[in-house]
Amino acid sequence: MMKVTRRGFLKISGLSAAVLASGLGFDLEATAAQGYTLKLAGCTKIPSICHFCSGGCSMLLYIKEGKLIHLEGDPDHPTNEGTLCPKAASLAQVAYSPDRPKQPMYRAPGSDKWENITWEEAIERIAKKTKEVRDKTWKNTEEISNAKTGAKETVIVNRAEGIGFIGSAEVDNEESYLITKLSRLLGSPYHEHQARI
Numbered sequence: 001m002m003k004v005t006r007r008g009f010l011k012i013s014g015l016s017a018a019v020l021a022s023g024l025g026f027d028l029e030a031t032a033a034q035g036y037t038l039k040l041a042g043c044t045k046i047p048s049i050c051h052f053c054s055g056g057c058s059m060l061l062y063i064k065e066g067k068l069i070h071l072e073g074d075p076d077h078p079t080n081e082g083t084l085c086p087k088a089a090s091l092a093q094v095a096y097s098p099d100r101p102k103q104p105m106y107r108a109p110g111s112d113k114w115e116n117i118t119w120e121e122a123i124e125r126i127a128k129k130t131k132e133v134r135d136k137t138w139k140n141t142e143e144i145s146n147a148k149t150g151a152k153e154t155v156i157v158n159r160a161e162g163i164g165f166i167g168s169a170e171v172d173n174e175e176s177y178l179i180t181k182l183s184r185l186l187g188s189p190y191h192e193h194q195a196r197i
């Protein structure tokens with residue numbers, strides 16, 4: 001019996017479909033092109049940027065009646081020239097996945113489940129925790145060695161040791177500016193960005 005590998009099977013079935021279609025007088029390429037055109041008929045095309053990593057690839061989103069019908073890489077964009085990696089190619093699933101959280105969630109200490117909470121509750125909690133951590137980890141002074149003499153001396157540092165900020169590829173210039181401002185305001189010297197990690 002002839003052994004057929006998975007790749008071989010796909011090749012054979014592709015060939016069979018092509019042979020069958022050409023035998024019946026179909027032009028597969030023309031059919032595919034027409035299917036594509038029909039799928040996108042009536043859609044609004046919106047250029048956008050993928051948010052998954054700092055690559056900044058550009059996508060074209062096709063929207064009809066408020067729903068994402070199709071997405072693909074933007075051929076005119078210099079970064080990705082029409083291509084998309086698998087993460088971005090499957091972005092529609094993120095938009096419509098039933099598992100996608102749509103509101104803040106909270107897991108109490110020791111609990112094994114997450115509960116939905118309101119945005120007001122989440123913001124209130126984050127504010128309280130930030131204050132609590134800032135008060136607990138605030139550092140006024142630090143002992144350092146004098147660079148010239150080597151002698152120990154105490155300098156004023158005034159920083160929140162327990163708070164750090166991390167930016168993501170989804171953060172734009174204006175948001176980065178605001179995050180930096182907030183971090184300075186709280187006294188945290190710790191900034192990082194996903195692209196550097």
Ligand code: SF4
Pocket residue numbers: 050051052053054055056057080084085086087088
């Ligand atoms: S398409 Fe892929 S490589 Fe490009 S930005 Fe999105 S995740 Fe990064």
